[in-house]
Each structure stands twice: as structure tokens, then as C-alpha cells.
Amino acid sequence: MSETLQKLDDNMEEATGFIDCDVHPYLSSLNELVPYLDESVQRRLQIGRFEKSLLKNQSNGSFEIPKSRYSNPGYVLRVDAVTPNGGVPGSDPDYLIKDLFERYNTTCGILNIGHGTMSAYHNFDLAAAYTSACNEWLYDTWVKKDKRFRMSMEVTPMDPKLSIQEIERIGQRPEIVAVNLRDTQIPMGKQHFWPIYELAEAYGLAILVHPDGIDVGAYSPSVPVGPASTYIEWHASLSLIAQRQIMSLVYEGVFEKFPHLKFVFIEYGVAWLPSVMWRMDKNWKALREEVPWLKMQPSEYIRRNVRLGTQPIEEPFRPGDLLALIRMVNAEDMLLFTSDYPHWDGDIKNRVFLQFPQEVKNKIFYENAKATFRL
Secondary structure, three states, rough: OOHHHHHHHHHHHHHOOOOEHHHHHHOOOOOOOOHHOOOHHHHHOOOHOOOOOOOEEEEEEEOOOOOOOOOOOOOOOOOOOOOOOOOOOOOHHHHHHHHHHHHHHOOOOOOOOOOOOOOOOOOHHHHHHHHHHHHHHHHHHHHOOOOOOOEEEEEEOHHHHHHHHHHHOOOOOEEEEEEEOOOOOOOOOOHHHHHHHHHHHHOOEEEEOOOOOOOOOOOOOOOOOOOOOOHHHHHHOOOHHHHHHHHHHHOHHHHOOOOOOOOEEOOOOOOOHHHHHHHHHHHHHHHHHHHOOOOOOOHHHHHHHHEOOOOOOOOOOOOOOHHHHHHHHHOOEEEEOOOOEEEEOOOOOOOOOOOOOOOHHHHHHHHHHHHOOOO
């Protein structure tokens, strides 16, 4: 491309805007949550003056946020994103603004908590207290810092009543654009979650689904078929979770019951979408009397109500095949750009979708997110 055409191309992107739908802030320490927790919870989490650092390496000696069963042989967080003072990548709002937002001329970024959540934790009350503290920490420390920040709020998916209390408490803050409903062992189409969906739809919030509880906690779902042996096997299996959840949502009638509710699946990739749509439609044609509440083909519900974060984008041998695959199912309006900063497998705006025409990139980089999150 000539220099003149490159400038024209860049100007088109700048004129449209750029929304990053998956930016991960991190706690530098659990002690950052102390101001948001009463002493009884601090004692149970063993933080602040109740910290048991002497016993932290002993079994059951001190509390730890549930962690993944699988260890990345390199680093989960990018070492080039370590903060100037040597802190955890993603723990310094000022540095993240400089390293990500200013570098890519970001119009708006949606913050999704990166450190461990307690979505599948067995003590629901403790999980709810921790979740509320994390939401307030994210709002105070990050969202108030820059007008370009928006956030998803965490809830306690194993207990809908506690989730509803949290949504009612903060869900109408204008900077909150989604409910982050982490995976648990309960399929998302089940009526267990419907009270959460009803309130989210009423508040105009999307439901964001992001890997976290899928491999930690007593109520985490197993990877299909059974546990993986290695990190690479577990990571490659993530897309199967999204496929299963979408099937549950469609066939259980969630999108018929809540037609205006958007579900955003982030960090599951996108290339599997056509096969899921085709398979579900084919089965519905023969078995539709089993799900009489469905008024449309499954693919129509998916196209209307489901959105997919692009990261980690698949990379076919022939780059143009990805665009062809997306167009096979008219999914251009379903994709949202997600950098996944500061994770090791994040995608960079300037290196992704090189084969895509500008009008499709504008949708992925800006228009689709603006509509999905009502920005």
C-alpha cells in the first residue's frame, strides 16, 4: 500500500473510533481490597492485619484466590507490560493508558477484572463480599481515572439472589455496561439464571461470558470429556465451553424469553461459529417439536443475541479464509475487537484483520461494540 493510501486508511479508522472490549486490570495485592471489606471478611480472606504470610506456603495455611489448575510454561501476563515500578502488568492505570490506549488511539475500553474471581467458589457469601469489593475497587481505582474507561461488573453466579442484589446496587451506574457472568457447572440456559437475565435486560446491560471459573473452584465445569493434562490442551479446549453454552441458551429459550439481551463471549475465538450454527439448524428442523418455544431457527437467535470477542483470533493457512468463513454465516455484525491486554496471547489492532475490507474492520473495531454495549 502506498503512503498516501495508508494515511487514508488510518484516517478512516480514526474517524470511526476504536473500542477495545477486553482490557484486564489486575490487583497488585489482595490488600488493595481492604478499604472495601469489613474486618470479618478481611479475617476470612486473611488480608490486611490478618495476613498469614508466614504460613502461605503451607497446605491450608492461608487463603488464596482460586487459581488455575494449569500452569503456562511461559508467562500468562506479558513481561513487556510490567509497570515502570516493576509491578504486575495491568495494575497501573496510568501506565496502561500510555501502553495501550495512547498507542492505539483507543476511544473506549471495557475493563474486565483480570485477577482471580470467586464465581465457582463454594462459600457464596464470602464470594459475594469479595465480588462487591472488586467491583468498587475497579470503579474507584480505574473507571474514575479516565473517561474512556467502562467496566463489566462481577456477580456471584451460583447464587442469583446475591447477584441481583449486586446488580441493583451498582448496575445503573452509566459506566457499567455488562454483567460478567463467569462459567460455572450450571449451563447458562437453565432457569437458575433467568432472574439475572431479566434484570440485566431491564437495565440495558449485556451479559459478558469470560473464562475464569471454568477450571477453578468447587462449582467449576469440567472441560468436555474430562480434565486436560496440560495448559496447551486446556487452552485449546476453551472454545468448546462457549459452544456448549450457546447451545444451552438457544435451546432452553433464553433468547425467546429475553429478546433484547446480548451475550458477549470473550476469549473463545470465532472460527467455530459456522459449524455450530449449521449443526443446530439441521437438528432443529427434525426435532423442533421438542423445543416448541423456539419461533426461529437457532442460527437466527445466535445472530441476533450473541456477540463474539475476536481474541484469540484463529489464523488459517490462507488468511483470506477467515473472512470467507465469517461471511458464510453473515457474522460481520457479531464480532467485537478484544485485545486481551496484558495477556500473553493478546491480539494487536494493527496486525489483525489485514485481509478484511475497511467497512468490516469499522464494524469490528467500533460499530458493533457501540451497539452491543449501548455506548
